[in-house]
Amino acid sequence: MRFSRKNVAGLAPYIPGYQPGPHEDSIKLNTNENPYPPSPVVVGALKDAVDGRLRLYPSPDSSVLRQKLAEAYRVKKEQVFCGNGCDEVISMLFRTFIDREDLVLLPYPTYTYYQTAAEINGSPYRYIETGDRFQIDLERFLDHPAKAAVIVNPNSPTGMLLPRPELVEFIRAFPGLVVVDETYIDFSGPGQSVTPLIEECDNLLVLRTFSKAFSLCGIRVGYAFGHPDLITELDKTRDSYNVSFLSQVAAASALNDLEYTRANIREITANREWLREQLLDLGFQVSPSGANFLFASHPVRPAGELYQRLAERRIYVRHFDQRRIDNHLRISVGARGEVENLVASLKDIMG
Amino acid sequence: MRFSRKNVAGLAPYIPGYQPGPHEDSIKLNTNENPYPPSPVVVGALKDAVDGRLRLYPSPDSSVLRQKLAEAYRVKKEQVFCGNGCDEVISMLFRTFIDREDLVLLPYPTYTYYQTAAEINGSPYRYIETGDRFQIDLERFLDHPAKAAVIVNPNSPTGMLLPRPELVEFIRAFPGLVVVDETYIDFSGPGQSVTPLIEECDNLLVLRTFSKAFSLCGIRVGYAFGHPDLITELDKTRDSYNVSFLSQVAAASALNDLEYTRANIREITANREWLREQLLDLGFQVSPSGANFLFASHPVRPAGELYQRLAERRIYVRHFDQRRIDNHLRISVGARGEVENLVASLKDIMG
Numbered sequence: 268m269r270f271s272r273k274n275v276a277g278l279a280p281y282i283p284g285y286q287p288g289p290h291e292d293s294i295k296l297n298t299n300e301n302p303y304p305p306s307p308v309v310v311g312a313l314k315d316a317v318d319g320r321l322r323l324y325p326s327p328d329s330s331v332l333r334q335k336l337a338e339a340y341r342v343k344k345e346q347v348f349c350g351n352g353c354d355e356v357i358s359m360l361f362r363t364f365i366d367r368e369d370l371v372l373l374p375y376p377t378y379t380y381y382q383t384a385a386e387i388n389g390s391p392y393r394y395i396e397t398g399d400r401f402q403i404d405l406e407r408f409l410d411h412p413a414k415a416a417v418i419v420n421p422n423s424p425t426g427m428l429l430p431r432p433e434l435v436e437f438i439r440a441f442p443g444l445v446v447v448d449e450t451y452i453d454f455s456g457p458g459q460s461v462t463p464l465i466e467e468c469d470n471l472l473v474l475r476t477f478s479k480a481f482s483l484c485g486i487r488v489g490y491a492f493g494h495p496d497l498i499t500e501l502d503k504t505r506d507s508y509n510v511s512f513l514s515q516v517a518a519a520s521a522l523n524d525l526e527y528t529r530a531n532i533r534e535i536t537a538n539r540e541w542l543r544e545q546l547l548d549l550g551f552q553v554s555p556s557g558a559n560f561l562f563a564s565h566p567v568r569p570a571g572e573l574y575q576r577l578a579e580r581r582i583y584v585r586h587f588d589q590r591r592i593d594n595h596l597r598i599s600v601g602a603r604g605e606v607e608n609l610v611a612s613l614k615d616i617m618g
Numbered sequence: 619m620r621f622s623r624k625n626v627a628g629l630a631p632y633i634p635g636y637q638p639g640p641h642e643d644s645i646k647l648n649t650n651e652n653p654y655p656p657s658p659v660v661v662g663a664l665k666d667a668v669d670g671r672l673r674l675y676p677s678p679d680s681s682v683l684r685q686k687l688a689e690a691y692r693v694k695k696e697q698v699f700c701g702n703g704c705d706e707v708i709s710m711l712f713r714t715f716i717d718r719e720d721l722v723l724l725p726y727p728t729y730t731y732y733q734t735a736a737e738i739n740g741s742p743y744r745y746i747e748t749g750d751r752f753q754i755d756l757e758r759f760l761d762h763p764a765k766a767a768v769i770v771n772p773n774s775p776t777g778m779l780l781p782r783p784e785l786v787e788f789i790r791a792f793p794g795l796v797v798v799d800e801t802y803i804d805f806s807g808p809g810q811s812v813t814p815l816i817e818e819c820d821n822l823l824v825l826r827t828f829s830k831a832f833s834l835c836g837i838r839v840g841y842a843f844g845h846p847d848l849i850t851e852l853d854k855t856r857d858s859y860n861v862s863f864l865s866q867v868a869a870a871s872a873l874n875d876l877e878y879t880r881a882n883i884r885e886i887t888a889n890r891e892w893l894r895e896q897l898l899d900l901g902f903q904v905s906p907s908g909a910n911f912l913f914a915s916h917p918v919r920p921a922g923e924l925y926q927r928l929a930e931r932r933i934y935v936r937h938f939d940q941r942r943i944d945n946h947l948r949i950s951v952g953a954r955g956e957v958e959n960l961v962a963s964l965k966d967i968m969g
Contacts, residue, residue, distance in 0.1 A: 268847045268848070268850070268851050270715045270765075270766075270794075270795045270821070270848065270851070271714065271715060271851050272713075272714065272715060272716065272717045273717070275713075275714050275715075275851055275854055275855060276851075278854045278855075280853060280854045280856075283675070283678050283858050283859070286675065286677065286678070295674075298675055300673055300674055300675065301673050302673075303673065304669070304670030304672070304673055305670070305672050305673060309672070310668055310669065310672075313668040313672075313864075314665055314668050317661055317664040317665050317668070318655070318661065319655030319656070320836060321655070321656050321660070321661075321664075321833070321834055321835075321836040321837060321868070322651055322652050322653075322654065322655055322656060322833040322834065322835060322836065323646075323651055323835055323836055324634070324637065324649055324651065324829075324835040324836065325835075325836055325838070326637065327634050327637070351702050351706075351838075351857065351860065351862075352857060352858075352859060352860075354857040354858050354859070354860075355702075355857050355860075358857055362623075362626075362713075362738060363622065363623065363626050364621045364622060364623060364626075365623065366623045366624070367718065380858065387713060387854075387855050389717075414621075415621075443621075444621045470621070478675075482672070482673040483672055483673065484672075484673060484674055484675040484676075484859075485671060485672040485673065485674055485675065485676055485862060485863035485864070486672060486862050486863070486864070487676070487702075487859060487860075487861075487862040496619045497619070497621065499619070500619050500621070500622050500626055500627075502631060503626055503629045503631045503738075504626060504629075504738050505631075506702065506703060506705040506706050506709055507634050507703075507705050507731065508634070508703060508705070508835075508838060509702065509703075509705075509706075509838075510838075511702075511836060511837050511838040511862055511864070511865055512836035512837070513664075513836070513837070513862070513864050513865075514862055514864075517672070
């Protein structure tokens with residue numbers, strides 16, 4: 268296309284997981300959505316907010332939501348940023364901090380949108396290979412001078428959680444910006460987040476989301492914690508009104524019912540461990556997971572084939588046709604009935 | 619801030635109009651919001667959509683909404699793009715088409731977010747001065763080789779509409795990308811949009827929004843019409859799920875009640891012409907407006923002073939402290955009672 272920037276012309280877009288149509292009867296375990304609906308408190312707050320106020324612009328900086336996030340996570344309001352989903356925050360990280368010549372380090376494999384965002388930004392990235400069981404080796408990140416390093420923790424698609432002391436030590440030692448993407452941290456057990464470290468380290472941005480633990484993929488609200496100077500810079504590159512009125516209402520009200528979310532997390536964690544046992548019994552290798560999904564491969568049955576056979580039964584899991592991980596499946600942890608159905612189908616398929 | 623890109627470090631952020639608090643009793647005529655609530659069809663559709671589906675990701679490409687926009691505007695679905703407000707589409711235009719060395723032409727004055735977006739992008743822009751009554755001179759845009767030209771039509775903050783044949787001729791003649799921002803075109807009377815020209819001109823992108831005519835600033839949905847190749851490139855640089863589920867529902871349902879929107883447009887247009895007469899009677903100079911706002915200055919009373927005196931009465935209009943326009947007020951057209959109140963207050967203030 269004659270008008271495109273050169274790096275955009277050659278770009279392959281990020282491909283999200285298959286979205287079944289609204290009337291398709293299926294089991295959707297392919298995009299790490301929460302199997303349980305959002306809190307009734309959220310549903311009620313949204314229904315109350317649907318009125319003439321929609322004619323008005325929302326708070327430009329999601330002011331009430333930032334205040335509530337600050338209270339919920341015991342940080343200061345000026346240490347909080349809100350975006351149109353975590354993806355917008357990721358895209359903004361590049362626009363705000365990464366110049367055309369600045370190198371960004373990423374583990375391989377990880378959430379592929381980081382590569383896409385770097386390519387859109389027209390700036391270089393370097394993958395640091397994970398170990399033979401996909402463990403992230405933070406020491407290796409220190410070998411490369413770079414403007415920034417991204418650590419998704421727990422990582423996607425592997426679900427693996429880094430030991431917190433190692434990660435803390437790395438954040439303190441790395442001279443550039445460290446982005447710790449904690450999209451899945453709510454499923455890792457208590458005390459794993461590095462959020463408290465923003466008080467000490469002005470090179471740390473922690474990314475979080477309402478999509479997973481809060482069952483709110485649909486509202487598109489991600490947020491970030493970091494030094495006030497980092498937040499100020501993000502606010503400069505933000506679209507004037509980047510989070511819709513209803514999304515601000517939904518996210519803020521979700522923080523009023525943390526117990527509901529915690530109960531769902533306990534349920535999902537239990538389903539995850541049950542599913543992991545079942546997959547191990549079926550001969551799969553399954554990484555230990557701190558997320559709401561499992562990463563599994565089978566020594567005999569190719570992942571691509573299993574993916575296809577499950578899709579024929581309208582059970583959708585995720586298969587990435589990428590180096591090192593193309594013989595793995597990433598399986599979102601559904602409700603108990605869904606994962607039971609998955610296991611029964613796998614038993615059937617695998618004879 | 620040591621991590622910022624150089625062009626971001628020096629950036630002054632875009633400053634939106636003052637947002638009164640939720641409990642402040644005020645007349646808000648400063649951000650060109652529609653004074654009437656959105657259609658009851660939209661409110662009903664939203665209330666019906668607030669349920670467990672919020673746990674799921676929305677359609678990544680706003681598929682149903684694009685289809686409905688295509689039908690409503692008699693274009694093809696592949697000629698339609700949807701974004702998180704027009705501001706996201708503007709920001710994406712730069713990321714997608716404008717490289718670091720590419721010049722973008724803007725009229726002066728115009729919507730200042732274009733300058734902000736260029737500065738964030740780190741690419742040059744050049745203002746082409748409007749005439750002594752702020753009329754855009756398209757001939758002058760042809761004097762400068764550039765990657766793109768932006769024409770806001772009707773322009774903001776002036777409200778002035780270009781003669782359509784002149785604009786069509788310009789789009790055909792300009793060798794680069796032409797962005798026609800039609801945020802306010804619904805208030806210009808029928809037949810003014812250049813949307814039909816996308817069939818003929820592959821260098822044209824037309825920007826539109828649900829914020830103004832549809833009374834939906836709160837949902838953040840902007841859209842663009844253009845050649846399918848331009849739309850394909852925008853889809854490459856889009857965040858994976860850039861429009862929330864409820865925003866897609868609201869926008870799509872608004873297209874089911876066009877008669878409601880048309881009636882509001884008639885009302886606002888009548889209020890605008892009434893207000894214009896009143897301002898002229900008070901001695902203001904007022905540009906002819908094709909938008910839902912008026913641009914006015916007084917030969918004796920400084921705009922900054924009038925702005926302050928109105929704000930003391932909690933009547934908020936917009937005053938831009940910028941070259942050439944700092945003695946003007948931009949006044950959004952409110953409901954009849956609001957503009958009557960404004961006129962009474964002005965009479966009072968001006969003695």
